[in-house]
Amino acid sequence: MFEFRLGVEDLAATWFAYSPLQEAVLGLRARRRPSRYPEQQPWIAGWRERYAALDTELLDVLTAPSGFVPDFLTPRPAVPRPDFGGELARMARTPPEVVRADLLAAYPGGGCPLPPVLAAPIDDPAALAALTARIAEALEGYWTRCLAPAWWPRARSVLEADLAHRGRLLSERGAEGLFADLDGRISWRDGVLRLTDSTPVVQALGDSVVDVAGRGLVLIPTLGGLGAQTDIVQDGPPLITYPARGRATMAEGLPGPAAPAASPAASAASPGSAVPAVRAATAAPAGLVGLIGPARARLLMLLAVPASTTELAHRLGVTPGAVSRHLGALAAAGLLERTRHGRRVLYRRSGLGDALTAGRH
Template sequence: MTLGTVLIIRFGADDLASTRFAISPLWDTVASRWCLQDPGANAVHLSWLKHAERVDRSPEFRPHRPLLEALIRPAAWLPDFLTPPPRSPLTAIESELDVLRATTPDTMRADLDSVTGHTPLVDFGRRLHAEPERGLPLLVTALSTWWRLAVEPFWPRMRTLLEADIAYRTRALADHGPGRMLAEIHPTLTWLEGRLRIDWHQHIERELTGAGLPLIPSVFLAGRPAFAVRNASPAAIYYGARAIGTLWERRPSPTGRPLARLVGDTRASLLAVLDAPQTTTHLAARLGAAPSSISAHLKVLYDAGLVSRHRQGKQVLYVCTELGRDLAGH
């Protein structure tokens, strides 16, 4: 897995129809180690980093640290097998770990060889290459432990933000079509005549074969999108989700006291943050209120024509109407 190159992905006739969004707790479990390794560049995650640093030093996790540090390194490529693309939109990490656990020794060695071509493996990486059958269970345990201690306690909040990003992209897809939606994921992406290009300094080309391209938003991926290096690896694009700055905030301030006096603090705060579709659960986490209270306020705003709602699967998403945006000053 590389974090940037001239990658050209060629879409066949069926690939756009099969392209889909998904959420990967395993990917963000892996990417969170990058965040921990460079806290200065990830100040937006400061409140999480304080917790993660304690976990990283804890006796329970410390034995697992060397193996993860051998594979998840700043500026180094990830071996593709470490982050298999999720097979469903809301994959549980247990399912992803089962896929990882089933990786064949030949695949592991080939992926590690690709990494070595960019950044040489350190001692634990070389041991994994030499004895993949022995090392893989240790790797799965290390990732499972880091997930349980460092990521899982915050995952509901992270997942709702990722769901909001997907809702926004899905709306962009409906409004503007797949080409513009793909190009807006990151400035380094361009779409032209059935090809998606990520601009950097090395050339790789991939041909999709009808299965489409999973698009996976990430809490912890900053900068360029990431993608699989080897043609034999399943294709996927991982990209930084929108509105990461809102992830750890307690309660946004209302847009202004006059609006708060008119509709109340909570409803003013709702209008302030509903510039993109969000669920009741996500809004409750952001505003530090009970979901039942947020639901009641949303009903009032909906009845007043200030927010609209639509169903996506089992969820209901809310967003400001044009009148609501004007009132909130969006």
């Protein structure tokens, strides 16, 4: 168990961020553990050939069998929305002694020995520096060929929606409500934030008390985690990663078992009158469909999690213009709220919209 002791100044300095490099690295878990990440499998199937052409000898072992990755691969974001290239450059500058320590922490031996590609340079600083450069090159190729074209825009939308939700929760329910909603492993009481991780590797480390001492706390949503986690070794500004809300929507509108493709009839429907089916979980109640129509009912069901016009259009397989018209009508009726993040506008159901989708109209 980890205990983070936060004073008033630490709560004031707590902030949220997401990390494209972390998403790339932690996303490799989905290849090793497909049953735990069903929403990622259609994406992985779609880029199978491109991935096979990469440095898979190295990429396949960046995630240990335990699910851990060496900490140097996921440096703490310096800003709320860093770019992948900047993070990768920071990672590539990691000192060899840090790389060595983090590799050994992720692969502690016994039933989890270092793979040969990582073990060979472990005691040679120059070879470790070369390995780090090779890792950076492999991750850049993975990002460019597999993630950046379509996966990352979808993932970024989910992460942005999570940040919007957390900001709203903090303003409405304060720190206690915020921490209670992050993950079942996290609890908050009397200025102490507790993170209980039952993973054997973490349990073997014993309990750890972290005095935040004015440094603040960074909270990072991720698509690559099944539960809240912190660094294996806490020696920098503290952070906690937690599973992002809405991560299951990553598979919506994609072919595969997790998200059936739309039927020909649905695909041929006009954008203004109907939308393709994406998931059974978003099916609207018949009463709601009768009240506002099928297209707007489907949008309202999807907007339990904030999303942008472009993201909704992609998920539903219609034009952004068609989605925009429906969003405008729903917002004018008081069923949606808008939140601006830079140049992007996210929409989310209002209280009235929640009541309608729950059948309380």
